[in-house]
Amino acid sequence: MSYNIQVYTAQTMLAEMEAESEDFFDNDKNLIPFTEKQLQVLKERLLEQNFEISKEDKRGITFKNDNFEGMRAILTSNALYLRSSFDDAFEIGIMASELADSGEFAKYDPQADGWEVLGE
Structure with a gap:
């Protein structure tokens, strides 16, 4: 069983909240x-957290952490x-939260009902 978290721009978070669409992330x-x-x-930040690049292509960069x-x-x-x-969900959750602390990025945790909003 895996745990998934996403980090987006803060503008994406605002757009998703305004859209109120369950299909927002599908497009x-x-x-x-x-x-x-x-x-x-x-x-x-990923490299500082002991991630290594495992693949790089036109779609993006894939990292692994052994x-x-x-x-x-x-x-x-x-x-x-x-x-x-x-078992390791805490680690990626903390990392995503730290990225979102600046206000430049936003953490989305589908298992915890969505956006982590600062101050909540």
Whole structure:
């Protein structure tokens, strides 16, 4: 069993909240792309957290973290997808929360009913 968390731009979070559509994430056109600087920040953060690049192609960069069984990350132009075993969900949850602390990014946890909003 795996645990999944996504990180998007803060603008994507606002757009999704305004849309109130259950199909929002099904259309990539709804997702506000990261800037080049934001992509670089996310990539560096993953590398600092002991992730290694396992594959890079036109769709994005796939990372793995051998310190945790099954922990993976996929960085695309408009989302960071984090996956781990259920036992390691805490680690990816904390990492995503720390990324969202700046207000530049937003953490979406489908298992916890959606967006993590600062101050809640």
